[in-house]
Amino acid sequence: MTRIASFCYRHRLLVVLCWIALTITSIGLAKQYGGPAATELGTGSAQSSQALALFKQHFPRQAADTLTLAVHADRRLDDPAVRTAVLRTVHRLEAADHVASVVTPYQNPRQLSADGRTGYAVATLDVSADKVPAATIKGLLKDLPTGNGVQFALGGTAVDAVETPGGGPADAVGLAVAAVVLLLTFGSVLAMGLPIVTALFGIAVGLSGLELLQNAFPAPSFAPILATMIGLGVGIDYALIIVTRYREALATGRTPHDAVVVAASTAGRSVLFAGGTVVIALCGLLLLGLDFMRGVGLGSAVTVAMTMAAATTLLPALLGFTGRRLAVRRKSAKVPWSARWAGVIARRPVLATVVSAAALLVLAAPALSLRFGMPDASTQPHDTSGYAAQKIITDGFGPGATSTLLVTVELPGADPAAVATEVSRVAGVASVSPAQVSPDGSIAVIAVQPTTGSQDPATTDLVQRLRAVDPHILVGGAAAAAVDFAQLTANRLPFIILVVVGLSLVLLVGIFRSVTLALKAGLMNLLSIGAAFGVLVAVLQWGWLHRALNFPATMPVTAWVPMIMFPVLFGISMDYEVFLISRIRESYVAGGSTRAAVQDGLSRTARVITAGAAIMIAVFLSVMLGADVGVKELGFGLAVAVFVDATIVRLVLVPASMELLGRLNWWIPGWLERLLDSGRPGAMLDLDTVSRS
Structure with missing residues (x-):
């Protein structure tokens, strides 16, 4: 020195x-x-990482990043005036840069709540969320309609990056x-x-x-x-x-x-x-x-x-x-x-x-x-669109609606239908979707909605219980990766x-x-x-x-x-x-x-x-x-x-x-x-x- x-x-x-x-x-x-920023939560050899790798390999199109357009109305979404407002907003979303496709609640009944007043549209992106220009997201947020008894909110990783920079x-x-x-x-x-x-x-x-x-x-x-x-x-x-x-x-x-x-x-x-x-x-x-x-x-x-x-x-x-x-x-x-x-x-x-x-x-x-x-959308500032979208969906579909767990079943090691039935009996599971088999027949994926949100300790316990159901399954998804x-x-x-x-x-x-x-x-x-x-x-x-x-x-x-x-x-x-x-x-x-x-x-x-x-x-x-x-x-x-x-x-x-x-x-x-x-x-x-x- x-x-x-x-x-x-x-x-x-x-x-x-x-x-x-x-x-x-x-x-x-x-x-x-300079190199690009990391966009995924690395968890080494944990089950969530293995499940994600398999999902990307066998369902490449479905593994793309998405935006979620949440809708809540004081009338049913099939009301003509509400439907017109929703589809008009969906068309704007479809026309945005890097939006490859949009699935509306009118196309997929699972995206519509039981009372018919809450739903969401899923927009699939053709690039990763970090590649979507901030101007595109800001334009979509600015164009969201207000009033007339219909509430719109846009959520997703790209939205969070713009709203909470x-x-x-x-x-x-x-x-x-x-x-x-x-x-x-x-x-x-x-x-x-x-x-x-x-x-x-x-x-x-x-x-x-x-x-x-x-x-x-x-x-x-x-x-x-x-x-x-x-x-x-x-x-x-x-x-x-x-x-x-x-x-x-x-x-x-x-x-x-x-x-x-x-x-x-x-x-x-x-x-x-x-x-x-x-x-x-x-x-x-x-x-x-x-x-x-x-x-x-x-x-x-x-x-x-x-x-x-x-x-x-x-x-x-x-x-x-x-x-x-x-x-x-x-x-x-x-x-x-x-x-x-x-x-x-x-x-x-x-x-x-x-x-x-x-x-x-x-x-x-x-x-x-x-x-x-x-952190997730539920921990964002309450004046953001990302938080509003999360709240609309959880209020309409349940606390675990934004914490979906993806159960990956290795084939032919287990019967997907039997696994889905057994998973549905696990305490803390609100609903189970039918098993979806990959085009090459190597794996099947079952979407599981918990009864609790991702920040709740009960969701952590549920992940552990699901992993004990069958040795041929992997439990993944964002909530499992966080766990x-x-x-x-x-x-x-x-x-x-x-x-x-x-x-x-x-x-x-x-x-x-x-x-x-x-x-x-x-x-x-x-x-x-x-x-x-x-x-x-x-x-x-x-x-x-x-x-x-x-x-x-x-x-x-x-x-x-x-x-x-x-x-x-x-x-x-x-x-x-x-x-x-x-x-x-x-x-x-x-x-x-x-x-x-x-x-x-x-x-x-x-x-x-x-x-x-x-x-x-x-x-x-x-x-x-x-x-x-x-x-x-x-x-x-x-x-x-x-x-x-x-x-x-x-x-x-x-x-x-x-x-x-x-x-x-x-x-x-x-x-x-x-x-x-x-x-x-x-x-x-x-x-x-x-x-x-």
Whole structure:
């Protein structure tokens, strides 16, 4: 880090020009050679994936994407006036680009409700849903008739993509709040701009890399939103920590060159550790065997890696142009509030530890009922056509009408008619369609309508019961795919936790030279993340304040959200932990008592940790302005975890527990210390050594 920082400072113009060239080149390559987004929920070798593959192979025309035109009238649909209105709308749908054919409720009686007042038409597309131009969908939505006692709504994947697009004002809002927080923290426009500029360069290159990687690892359409949110939060935070340490080094009389070296060798090392933890954890998603997650994990990892690279190379170069203009103004003689607070905690460490730990456990308790699922039309904002179409159909045909399960029967292994009869007797089945045999006679497909919707736990249980009916059947369909993905997530999330925690503990022992601090940091991070999961469950599943927080309905936690939350949060928590404990250790090694070291370290870092947390919370909460439910869940969960970590954990639990442990904070077995020293010739480069060099 010392050599890299020194090189970047001395060759600052070259480094800046290289970053500009890299950014322009990567954006150009991404625009020309970027891969397509993933359109399917990959569930590995699960039954739903096998069923889908067979259905596409033997029913290629029926496997095409569709649009659904839902209709509800205050009279029967065969009323002449209603029929005229319906057919007029159907003709407009037939004339739209990429609509191959339309089947109306007048052609298929199964698409007409029992009372005759609700029905739906199915439009088959000649391209995948993501290939339908947004202008086509917007035109169809605009042309939907209103009034005259007839209600029309259009649904489908293509409609959802237009009505609930990613992005929006979130990024701009997050940047604006970050700029305000940085200005208040530094009191300098120049100091405010450096972290933002650094983060934006890293994000631009990272997102370009994501698009290029989609050729090999297709990611869903919301992956760039997640990568931007995570990259913006951690990128500004990393640069903030380095700039803060640089300003402090200038204030001690160091030259700008030496200040850059000290900042990179101390705060920069914290950045590498925290960012490296996030990158490795996100890349670990590649090992889970979930196609849906590979592109998300790898794309987010690349973005975090590039923001980390920008913070440790581009930022030192930019600091070289600022000279001494960023030096900290003369400090006030008044004792900082953080130091006074640390003193209060130190006088009552047992009470502070018990109360803070109990608060975290209470917040985490709802996580015991955590249930995974996937969003669908029922979780869309209620003012969308997609939600209206879903509601019309479920009101007219039953809650499970939009959650059809497709039972694939392998022939000649089983009798389709017998399977259909047995399936109809399973509890939770509302209706069963006659078996449809493929043209080549290889398989038969039976459409099963549940009595419950896809978000209901009873539908998950039904999928499992259907799979036990006959060994020659496969249960698929969108609802079954969501069940499989949720189950795979639940089974493999512990693996992610084990890998991330284990790796982090090993690295923490090396950087802190203490087994106690490493174990304590891991435990506290798990508590803060557990609290975030608990709050998510309370809001989403239990419905606490869900409307005030812009969640349209109660629902399970989106299955991929915890998979992304955990590695990101563990890395962010480690970022703050390393930054805080490193400063405490410096004071302790310099000859201070544990209490004095905690007070000094907290007073030096509280301001920057608070500012960094405020920026991250603002960036993460800004996605709440968007429409994608899963992205909003992730942003809300990350914001809650950062808030808990920066308040309960850093301001109460850390100083209280360190006061209780005393000299045990710095315990490390002699053999382990010798092993660490043997890994590096000479003495280990300690933070206190760097700060006094």
